[in-house]
Amino acid sequence: MSKPTDLVQGTLDLLILKIVALEPIHGWAIAQRIKQMSSDVLQVGQSALYPALHKLEQQGWIEAEWKVSETNRRAKYYSLTRSGRKALNHEAANWERLSTAISTIVRST
Amino acid sequence: MPRWITQLRLILRSMFRKNQVDQELDEELQYHLDREIDEGLNRGLTPEAARYAALRAMGALAMSKEECRDMSYLTLFDDLSRDFQYATRSLRRNPGFATLAVLIMALGIGANTAVFSVVDAVLLKPLSYHDADRIVALSTLWTKTGADQPSVSVPDYHDWHDQNTSFEAMAYFQAGDTAVIAGPTAEFAGDATVTNEFFNVFGVQPVVGRGFSEEESKSGSGAAAMISYSFWQSHYGGEMSALGKTLQLGGRALTIVGVLPPGFSFPAKTDIWFPANTIFHESTIRAAHNVQVVGKLKPGVALEHAQSEMTAIGDRLEQQYPPSNGSKNIKLRGLRDNMVKDARLMLYLLLGAVGLVLLVACGNVANLLLAKASTRGREIALRTALGAGRVRIVRQLFTESMLLALVAGLTGVVFALAGSRALVLLAPANVPRLENTGVDGPVLGFAFGASVLACLIFGLVPAIRTTRVDLNTTVKQGAAQNAGTSRSRLRQALVAAEIALSVVLLAGAGLLVRSFAALHDVALGLKPEHVLLMETSVTARMTAQQAMPVYKRLIQEISSTPGVIAAGATRTPPGAVRSNGPYWVDQAPTPQQINVNRPQAIFSFAGPGIFAALGVPVHSGREFDAADNLDAPPRAIVNQALAKRAFPGQDPLGHTIAVATDSLKPMTIVGVVGDVRQLGPASEPAPEVYMPYEQHPTLSTFLTIVARTTADPQLMAGALRQKAREIAPDVPVKITTFEDRLSQNVAAARFRTLLLAIFAAFAVALAMAGVYGIVSFTVNQRTPEIGLRMALGAGSRDVLKMVLLQGVRLAIIGLAVGLTGAFAASRLLSTMLFSVKPTDPLTYGAVTGLMALVTLAASYVPAHRAARVDPVVALRHG
Numbered sequence: 001m002s003k004p005t006d007l008v009q010g011t012l013d014l015l016i017l018k019i020v021a022l023e024p025i026h027g028w029a030i031a032q033r034i035k036q037m038s039s040d041v042l043q044v045g046q047s048a049l050y051p052a053l054h055k056l057e058q059q060g061w062i063e064a065e066w067k068v069s070e071t072n073r074r075a076k077y078y079s080l081t082r083s084g085r086k087a088l089n090h091e092a093a094n095w096e097r098l099s100t101a102i103s104t105i106v107r108s109t
Numbered sequence: 110m111p112r113w114i115t116q117l118r119l120i121l122r123s124m125f126r127k128n129q130v131d132q133e134l135d136e137e138l139q140y141h142l143d144r145e146i147d148e149g150l151n152r153g154l155t156p157e158a159a160r161y162a163a164l165r166a167m168g169a170l171a172m173s174k175e176e177c178r179d180m181s182y183l184t185l186f187d188d189l190s191r192d193f194q195y196a197t198r199s200l201r202r203n204p205g206f207a208t209l210a211v212l213i214m215a216l217g218i219g220a221n222t223a224v225f226s227v228v229d230a231v232l233l234k235p236l237s238y239h240d241a242d243r244i245v246a247l248s249t250l251w252t253k254t255g256a257d258q259p260s261v262s263v264p265d266y267h268d269w270h271d272q273n274t275s276f277e278a279m280a281y282f283q284a285g286d287t288a289v290i291a292g293p294t295a296e297f298a299g300d301a302t303v304t305n306e307f308f309n310v311f312g313v314q315p316v317v318g319r320g321f322s323e324e325e326s327k328s329g330s331g332a333a334a335m336i337s338y339s340f341w342q343s344h345y346g347g348e349m350s351a352l353g354k355t356l357q358l359g360g361r362a363l364t365i366v367g368v369l370p371p372g373f374s375f376p377a378k379t380d381i382w383f384p385a386n387t388i389f390h391e392s393t394i395r396a397a398h399n400v401q402v403v404g405k406l407k408p409g410v411a412l413e414h415a416q417s418e419m420t421a422i423g424d425r426l427e428q429q430y431p432p433s434n435g436s437k438n439i440k441l442r443g444l445r446d447n448m449v450k451d452a453r454l455m456l457y458l459l460l461g462a463v464g465l466v467l468l469v470a471c472g473n474v475a476n477l478l479l480a481k482a483s484t485r486g487r488e489i490a491l492r493t494a495l496g497a498g499r500v501r502i503v504r505q506l507f508t509e510s511m512l513l514a515l516v517a518g519l520t521g522v523v524f525a526l527a528g529s530r531a532l533v534l535l536a537p538a539n540v541p542r543l544e545n546t547g548v549d550g551p552v553l554g555f556a557f558g559a560s561v562l563a564c565l566i567f568g569l570v571p572a573i574r575t576t577r578v579d580l581n582t583t584v585k586q587g588a589a590q591n592a593g594t595s596r597s598r599l600r601q602a603l604v605a606a607e608i609a610l611s612v613v614l615l616a617g618a619g620l621l622v623r624s625f626a627a628l629h630d631v632a633l634g635l636k637p638e639h640v641l642l643m644e645t646s647v648t649a650r651m652t653a654q655q656a657m658p659v660y661k662r663l664i665q666e667i668s669s670t671p672g673v674i675a676a677g678a679t680r681t682p683p684g685a686v687r688s689n690g691p692y693w694v695d696q697a698p699t700p701q702q703i704n705v706n707r708p709q710a711i712f713s714f715a716g717p718g719i720f721a722a723l724g725v726p727v728h729s730g731r732e733f734d735a736a737d738n739l740d741a742p743p744r745a746i747v748n749q750a751l752a753k754r755a756f757p758g759q760d761p762l763g764h765t766i767a768v769a770t771d772s773l774k775p776m777t778i779v780g781v782v783g784d785v786r787q788l789g790p791a792s793e794p795a796p797e798v799y800m801p802y803e804q805h806p807t808l809s810t811f812l813t814i815v816a817r818t819t820a821d822p823q824l825m826a827g828a829l830r831q832k833a834r835e836i837a838p839d840v841p842v843k844i845t846t847f848e849d850r851l852s853q854n855v856a857a858a859r860f861r862t863l864l865l866a867i868f869a870a871f872a873v874a875l876a877m878a879g880v881y882g883i884v885s886f887t888v889n890q891r892t893p894e895i896g897l898r899m900a901l902g903a904g905s906r907d908v909l910k911m912v913l914l915q916g917v918r919l920a921i922i923g924l925a926v927g928l929t930g931a932f933a934a935s936r937l938l939s940t941m942l943f944s945v946k947p948t949d950p951l952t953y954g955a956v957t958g959l960m961a962l963v964t965l966a967a968s969y970v971p972a973h974r975a976a977r978v979d980p981v982v983a984l985r986h987g
Contacts, residue, residue, distance in 0.1 A: 027137060028144040046141060047173040054134075054180035058119055060112035066133075071144070076137045083112045 012044065012052050014095055017080065017088040020062050024079040026069060027053060053078060061087050123182045134177055188501075192508035199509055206481055207513070210474045213875065214517030214563060217470030219524025220868070222548070222556040224463045226529040227536065228456045229552055230545035236445050237372060239312030240405070245412065246447035247279075247402040247419065250440035257440040259447075260398035262433070263391045265426065269402065269439065272422050275415035279404035280307035281385065284376045287810070288646035288841050290357035291344045295841040297646060298340070299374070300358065300381040302389060307382070310405045311375060315367030317341070318352045325366070326384040328391075333383065334363035338371040340380035356381070359388050359810075360652035376401070395433035396690070396769065403444060416441045435706055452540045455861050458937065462617065462868045465610050467563060469872045472607040473879050475567040478510065479600050480886060482571055503572045510568025511561075518560030522548065525556065535863065537856035574599060597887060601919060604883045607876035608923025609930060612960055614869035616931035617938060619952040621862040624943040628855050631944075634785040634794060635683065636724030640847035641822035642682050643667070643814040643829060645840050653806045659837045660812055661735075661803075664716055666836055667816055672825055676816045677719030680802060682847070684854050685813075686787045688712040692798060693767045694755045697775050710751055711787050711795050712770055714802040720782055722815040723847075730762045730780030737801035743776035744801060750784050751796035768798055771805055789854040791943050815847075822846045861941065873963060876923075880967040884916055888975045895975055896983025905976035912975045916968025920961050927960075928953060 019025065019033050030053075031044050056062045061084035069075035080088065123130055142163055149159025178184045200207040235241050247269065248257040261269075261281065270279045282303045289298040305326045308314065315335060325333040334356060336344075345351035355362040363383055374380070385391055385400075392399060406415055423438035442450070482489075489502060497505075526548050533546050645663070647656040660678065668676035681687055691698075691707035717733045720726075728749060737744050745766055752761045765775035784794035802812060818825045826844045833842045852859070888895070895908055935947035945952070 026140070028141045031141075047176070050138065050141075050173055051176035051180050054177045058116060058181055060115040060119075063115070069140075071147070073140060073143075074136065075140050076133065081112075081115070 011095070012048060013056060014088070014091045015042070015044075016049075016052060016056060016078075017061065017084060017091065020078050021080045021085065021088055024065065024067070024077040026067075026075040026077050028075075030078070056084070059087075060084070120182055124186050127183060127186065130181060130183060131178075134174060134181075134183075138174060138177075188504075189508070192505050193512065195505060196509040196512045200512065203481065206477060210477050210513050211517045211520060213470050213473055213477075214514060214560075214567075215520035215524055216871070217467040218518050218521030218556060218559050218563065219528055220463050220871070221460075221467050221559050222521055222525035222552060223528030223532055224456075224460050224864075225555045226525065226548055226552045227532050227543070227546050228460050229555070230547070231449050231452055231540060231542045232456060233551070234542070234545060236448075238375075240408075241445070242443070243406040243408070244310060244444040245276075245404050245406055245415065245441050246444050247404055248440045248442070248447070249398055250423070250438040251436060252438050253436040258398065259401050261400055261402045262395050262398045263400055264393060264395045265434070265437075266400060266402050268426055269419065269422060272425075273404075273415075273418055275406060275410045275418050276404040277407045278306040278309035279402065280304040280310050281400040281402045282307060282376055283385070283389075283400045284379060286646075287358060288839070289381065290650065290839065291340075295839045297644075297841050297843060298381055299377055299379040300383070301376055301379045302385045302387075303382050304385045307403075308369075310403050311373065312405075313370055313373050316370045317349065318365070318367030320367055321384050322366075325387070328386045330387055332361055332363050332387070333366045334358070335367040335369055335382045336365055337369055337374050337380045339374075341368045357650050358383075359647070360650065360655070361388050363388075394769070395430055412441060412443065432702075448541045454940065455857060458941070459861065459864055459868075461937075462614055462865055465614055466868045466872050466875075467559065468566070469607045469610045469875045471563050471567040472603045472610075473875045474513070474563075475571055476600050476603050476879055476882060478567065478571040479574065479603075480882065482506075482574070506572035507564075507568050510564050510572065514560040514564035514568070517563075518556050521560070522553065522556050525552070532864075535860055537860050538853065539856070570599070597883070597890070600883050600886070604876070604879040605919050605922040605926070607872075607879045608919060608960065608964065609927035611869065611872040611876040612924055612927025612956060613931045613934055614865065614872045615956045615960065616928070616935060616952060618862070618865040618869035619956055620935060620938055620942055620945055620947065620949060621858070621865050623945045623949060623952055624941070625855070625858050625862045627944040628790045628858055631786065631790045633683070633790060633851075634725060634783050636817075637847045637851055639818050639820075639822055640723065641816045641818055641825055641829065642845050642847055642850065643816065643833065644811065644843040644845075645814065645833070645837075646811045650839055653810050657803060657806055659840065660716075663833060663836055663840070664718070664814055666832055667814055667829060668718065670816075670825075670828065670832060672819050672828075674817045674819060675718055675721040676814060677722035678716035678802065678812050678814045679719050679723075680714040680812055682813045682815060682850070683723070683785050683787050684789055684850055686711050686713065688770070689795075690769045692751075692755070692769075692796075693775075695765050695775070697767050697773055698769070708754065708796070710768065711797040712768055713787075713797060713799045714805050715746075715799050716802050716812070719799075719815060722817045723785070724817070725785055726783040728781045728783060729760070730778070732780060733799075733801045737779075738803040739806070741804070743772075743774050743804055744779045745776035746780040746782055746799040747778055748782055748784050748794065748797040748799075750794050751798065752781050754796055766798060768800075770800075771807055776800065790851075791855075791858075858941070858943075873960075877963050877967040880916055880919060880964050881970065883919070884912060884968040885971040885974075887915060888912060888971045892975075892978055892983045895978050896980040899978060900980040900984060908978070909972050909976040912972035913965060913968050916964050916972070917961075920964035923964075924957055924960055928957065931956070 015034055016030060019030050019037075025033070027046075027049060031046060031049055034042050034044050053062070057064055057078070061081055062078045063081050064076050064078050066074055067077045069077075145163030146156070146159045149162050150156065152159075154162060175184070178187075236244065238244060246259070247261065248259050249261050249265070250257040263281065266279075266281045270276075273279070280303055282301045284299065284301045286297050287300050288295050289300070290296075291298070305321060308320060314320070316338065318335075320335070321333055324330060336351070336356075341347055341351055345354070351365055351368070353364060355364050357363075358381065363381075369382075406412070419439040419441060423434075427434045427437060446453075492502060493499070529546055529548060529552075533543055536543055645660070647653050651659070664676055664678050667673060689709050689711045692710045693702065693707075715733060717735055717737070720732050730746070733744070733746065747755075747761055747766065755761070755766070756764065761778045761781055764778050766778055767773050767775045782799070785797070786792060786794050787797065788795070816822070816825070816829065823846060830842055830844060833840060899905070899908065931953070932948065939947050
C-alpha cells in the first residue's frame with residue numbers, strides 16, 4: 001500500500017454517513033471534520049468527496065437542503081435519512097467485523 | 110418517504126430540471142473552493158497562492174464535477190438527448206427507409222395491439238362485479254368423459270346449496286328470451302328466473318325499490334319482477350312511478366318491485382328477473398339438467414378447497430342416486446373463465462399467430478437496418494477512429510432503433526384503433542364481453558411493450574454487428590465490403606427465418622381454410638337456400654295452451670302467402686336444439702330405467718309441414734299433419750340414425766318410442782326422416798325424435814315458423830312480419846334467413862380462418878420483400894463478379910440460374926425449418942379442424958409449392974436484372 005491515507009473503497013461512504021448522522025452539514029465541513037476527527041490521519045480527496053455525496057443522495061441515504069452557512073453564504077447541507085440510518089448501522093457493523101478480522105491477522109505474527 | 114420515491118424524484122429532477130441541478134452543483138463546488146481559499150488565507154498564504162492551493166486540493170474541478178454529474182445521471186440524460194437528436198436527424202436523412210420501416214413495424218404492432226385489445230377485453234379484464242374473483246360457476250361434470258356441461262338439475266342444485274360450507278351464497282338461474290308486454294307492443298326481452306341468493310352472489314342491490322320479499326319467493330306465489338336499469342330508462346323513462354306497474358310475461362302480470370344498478374344484466378342481456386319456482390315450476394327430476402348455478406365463495410376460501418368439498422358432495426349424491434347421478438359430479442370454475450372458455454383457445458391462437466407476424470416484421474426491419482448499416486460502415490469507422498467507444502456507438506444505433514420502434518408503436522396504436530373495431534365487427538357474436546373492447550391503458554401498455562420488445566429484436570443484432578468493423582480497411586475503402594460477407598450471411602439467415610415463420614402461419618391458415626371449406630360442403634341433411642325463419646314466443650298474455658290456436662292460424666296464413674312454397678314450425682330450428690335425453694323402445698320406462706347413462710336422442714317439437722319446409726326427405730311413413738293434436742294418440746317421427754340404432758334391420762313404423770320429457774307415454778312412430786346436423790355442420794347427426802308440438806303444449810312456449818320461399822327470403826320478411834302483426838299483435842317476431850343462421854353457426858370458424866389467412870398473407874408478403882431485398886443486395890454486390898463471369902463466357906441463362914439458386918436455397922432452408930415448426934404447432938389447432946388432420950399432406954404440399962413459387966418470383970426480378978448486366982460496364986465500374 002503506497003499511500004496510507006488512501007481510504008478503502010466504501011469506507012468513505014461509512015465516514016460520510018457517520019458524520020452526517022451527527023448534524024446537517026455541508027461538504028466542506030465534512031472534509032474538515034474527517035480530518036480533525038482522525039487527527040489529520042485521514043484526508044479526503046475532495047474530488048472523491050462530492051461524487052460520493054451525490055451517489056449517497058441518489059441512493060436515498062442522505063438528503064440535501066440549501067441553508068445559510070456559518071460564513072453567511074448559501075451552502076448545501078446534507079442530513080441522514082431513515083434508510084441512511086439503517087445503512088450506517090449495517091456498514092458500521094461490517095466495518096467492525098472487517099477491522100477486527102484484519103487486526104487479528106496482522107497481530108498474529 | 111419510501112426510498113425508491115426519493116430516488117425516482119431525484120432522477121426525474123435530473124431529467125427535467127437539468128439546468129437547476131447543474132447550477133446547484135456549480136454552486137456547491139464553488140462554495141467548497143471559496144472555503145478552501147479562506148482557509149489558506151487564514152493560514153497566511155497570499156490570495157494567489159491560497160487559490161492555487163485550493164484548486165490543487167480540489168483536484169481537477171472539472172473532473173470532480175463530471176463525476177458528480179455521472180452520479181446524478183446528468184451525463185446519461187445529456188447523452189441520451191444527444192443520441193436522440195442524432196437519431197432523428199439520421200432518420201430524417203433517409204425518409205424512404207424510415208417510412209418503410211415505421212410502416213412495417215406499425216402494421217405489426219398495430220395488428221398485435223388490436224388482437225390484444227380483444228384478448229384483454231374478453232379474457233383478462235376482471236368482471237365488473239363486486240368481489241368478482243370470488244364468483245364461481247358450478248357445472249355438471251361427467252366423470253367418464255371428463256366433459257362438463259353448464260346445465261345442472263334442480264334437485265342436485267338444492268343439495269349442493271344445502272350441503273356446502275365454502276360458499277356464502279349460491280343460486281341457480283334460467284335465462285330466456287321471451288315475449289313481454291311492457292309498452293304499447295309485444296317484444297322479446299331477456300328474462301331470467303333466479304333463486305333468492307342470486308343478487309347476493311353478485312353483490313348487487315336495487316338502486317330503486319327493493320328486492321324480492323320472502324312471500325314473493327315462495328313456491329307458486331310470486332308475480333314480482335325486478336328490471337334492469339336500461340329497461341327502466343327505455344320503457345319507463347327512469348320514473349319512480351315504474352315501481353308498482355305491471356308487465357306481462359308468461360301469461361302473468363308481474364309487478365315491478367325494484368330496479369338494478371346500471372350495467373348489471375347477468376346472465377347475458379337480461380332485462381327482467383323474477384323468482385324461481387313461482388311463475389314456472391321448478392323440475393324435480395334429477396336427470397333433467399336445465400338450470401345454471403353460480404356461487405360466491407366465502408372470503409379466504411380457495412377455489413381448490415371449494416372444489417374438493419363439492420367433489421365430496423358429488424360423490425355422496427352419486428352413491429345416493431345411482432340412476433340419475435352415476436358418473437356425475439361437479440366442476441367449479443371462476444365465473445369469468447367459465448364465460449370465456451370457448452373463446453380462449455381461439456383468441457390465444459390468434460394472439461400467437463399475430464405475434465409471429467410481428468417477428469417476421471422485426472426480421473424485415475432488422476434486414477433493412479443491416480442494409481442501411483452497410484452504407485454507414487465508413488461513418489461508424491470514422492466515429493470509432495475519433496474515439497467513440499463501442500458501447501457508445503451501439504447505444505447510438507440502438508437509440509435510432511428505439512426511435513423507429515416508438516414512432517411505429519404510436520402509428521401502430523392508430524392502426525389498432527381501427528383494427529380493434531374491425532375485429533369486434535368481424536368476431537362471432539357469441540364471444541362474450543366483446544363489447545368491452547377498446548384501446549385503453551393496458552392495451553396501450555401492451556403496444557409500448559411490443560414496441561420495446563420489437564426494438565430489442567430488430568435493433569440489437571444490427572447494432573452489435575455494425576460495430577464489428579475493421580477500422581483500417583473500412584476507412585480506407587470507404588465501403589463496408591469486407592464486412593459484407595458475414596453481414597450478408599446474417600441477412601440470409603434472417604430471411605430464411607422469415608420464410609420459416611410464414612410457412613408456419615401459412616400451414617395453419619391452410620388447415621383452417623380446408624376445414625372451413627369442408628364445413629361448407631358438408632351435407633346438412635336439408636336444403637338451406639330460400640328458407641326464412643320467424644321466431645315467435647307464446648304471447649305474453651297467454652299461457653302455452655291458450656297460444657296454440659294463435660300459432661296454428663299463423664302457420665296456416667303464412668303457408669298460404671304468395672311466394673311461400675311450404676311452411677312448417679319447430680320449437681328449435683336446426684342449430685338451436687336444446688333438449689336431449691334417453692329413450693325407450695316399445696315400452697314405458699320403469700323409474701329404475703330413467704338413467705342418464707342410456708343412449709341419448711335429441712328431442713324436437715315440430716308442426717305439420719316442417720320437413721317439406723326445411724327440405725328434409727321423408728324416407729318412410731309421413732310428415733306430421735293437422736290431426737296430430739292433443740286429441741290424437743301420441744305420435745313421433747324418428748330420424749334414420751335413431752332407426753338404425755334402435756331398430757336394426759326392422760321397419761320402425763308402428764313401433765312405439767318413449768322419451769323423458771313432459772310425459773313418459775310411449776308414442777307411435779309414424780315416419781322416418783333423413784338425418785339433420787342439428788348441432789351445426791361440425792357435428793355428426795345424432796339420433797333424433799320429433800314430436801308434434803301440439804301434443805306437448807307446455808314445452809312449446811316458443812316456436813319458429815319455417816317458410817320456404819320462391820324468391821330471396823329476405824324480400825319476404827317485411828310481408829310476413831306484417832301478416833304476423835295483423836294476426837297476432839301480441840306475438841313478437843324475429844325474422845332471419847336460414848343461411849344467415851348457418852353463417853352465424855360457422856362464424857367462429859370463419860373469423861379465425863379469415864384472420865389467420867390475413868396474418869399469413871401479411872407474413873408471406875413481408876418474407877418475400879425480404880427475399881427480394883437480399884437477392885437484390887447480393888446481385889448489386891456481385892455485379893463486378895457477374896460481369897467477369899459473363900466476359901469469360903457465361904451466358905445470361907447461367908447467371909439467371911445462379912441468382913435464382915440463392916432464392917431457392919433460402920426457400921429450402923426456410924421450408925425445412927418452417928414445415929417442422931408447422932408440424933409441431935398444428936397440433937394446437939386440432940380441436941378447430943373439421944375433417945382435416947393436423948398433418949394433412951395436401952395442405953403441406955400446397956404450402957410448400959406456394960412458398961417455393963413466390964420465393965422464385967421474388968428472386969426472379971433481381972435475377973433478371975443480373976442476367977442483363979453488361980460485362981463492360983460492370984467491369985469498368987467494379
